[in-house]
Amino acid sequence: xxxxxxxxxxxxxxxxxxxxxxxxxxxxxxxxxxxxxxxxxxxxxxxxxxxxxxxxxxxxxxxxxxxxxxxxxxxxxxxxxxxxxxxxxxxxxxxxxx
Numbered sequence: 001x002x003x004x005x006x007x008x009x010x011x012x013x014x015x016x017x018x019x020x021x022x023x024x025x026x027x028x029x030x031x032x033x034x035x036x037x038x039x040x041x042x043x044x045x046x047x048x049x050x051x052x053x054x055x056x057x058x059x060x061x062x063x064x065x066x067x068x069x070x071x072x073x074x075x076x077x078x079x080x081x082x083x084x085x086x087x088x089x090x091x092x093x094x095x096x097x098x
Contacts (some may be wrong), residue, residue, distance in 0.1 A: 001028075001035075002063040008070070015060030018051075035064045042068075080092030 001018060002010030010016050020028060027033045027043075034042050039051040039059060053059060 001067040002003045011058065012062060015058055034068040034071055037061050037064060
């Protein structure tokens with residue numbers, strides 16, 4: 001969620017890791033999909049379900065917030081990267097929602 005390298009300096013910890021299919025991974029990395037603090041899946045400003053997690057995999061909500069805030073800041077500066085994704089990827093339903 002929070003990138004490890006500079007300038008993001010995210011923690012190299014399991015709480016900062018999500019297991020996603022390749023399409024969802026691309027959308028998440030591009031900011032087309034973000035998570036709410038309650039792990040709701042947010043796309044185009046609307047909630048589309050909840051992230052499925054394993055009971056023993058605790059997601060670091062701080063990393064979720066920093067990922068979401070990163071894309072908020074990006075969208076203020078220019079068109080979000082997801083708007084440049086191929087049409088079929090932008091219109092996929094994420095497999096991570098229930």
